[in-house]
Amino acid sequence: MSAQKxxxxxxxxxSNSQYHPTTNTELPKQHCSTDKCETTRRESADHYNxxxxxxxxxxxxxxxxxxxxxxxxRRGKSGxxxxxxxxxxxxxxxxxxxxxxxxxxxxxxxxxxxxxPEKIGGRG
Numbered sequence: 001m002s003a004q005k006x007x008x009x010x011x012x013x014x015s016n017s018q019y020h021p022t023t024n025t026e027l028p029k030q031h032c033s034t035d036k037c038e039t040t041r042r043e044s045a046d047h048y049n050x051x052x053x054x055x056x057x058x059x060x061x062x063x064x065x066x067x068x069x070x071x072x073x074r075r076g077k078s079g080x081x082x083x084x085x086x087x088x089x090x091x092x093x094x095x096x097x098x099x100x101x102x103x104x105x106x107x108x109x110x111x112x113x114x115x116x117p118e119k120i121g122g123r124g
Contacts, residue, residue, distance in 0.1 A: 043070065044083045053112055058104045059084065060096065060113065068120055069096050071103055093118050 040047055041064055050062040057074045061084075068091050072084040087103055090096040093116045101110045 043072075043086070046082055046084070048084070052116070053109060055104065055106055055109050058100070058106070058109070060100065062120070063089075066121060067091070069116075071096070071099055073103070091120050 041049060043061060043064065048061055050064075050066075051059055052062060052069065053060040059072050059074075061070050061072060062068075063070055068089050070086050071088040071090070073087050074082055075085050076082045088096075088099040090099055093113065096116070097110045097113050100106065100113055
């Protein structure tokens with residue numbers, strides 16, 4: 001059965017600005033090359049449906065249960081062999097930024113993550 005025909009398949013957000021319902025932060029622009037691509041709830045998938053920030057080989061996602069941010073590193077090349085491996089788990093923005101900078105050295109990503117709420121889900 002093709003991916004498009006599976007029941008409950010989600011589509012990537014269009015390239016216009018949208019906001020994540022849990023964090024109320026702007027979602028990254030469409031991250032695939034097609035107008036319509038399938039998203040999934042598998043956290044290791046390229047098209048996971050809760051991506052908060054993405055750079056070349058690292059990204060931040062909201063976990064399935066929306067209780068923590070997860071920093072992930074891409075393993076393998078783009079395409080069928082690429083998988084995202086979780087490298088850090090954070091519930092506080094300060095810890096997320098610290099871990100992001102330590103893992104990636106990406107100052108601009110850390111600045112973008114500074115727009116997130118102090119705690120995941122807006123608690124605290």
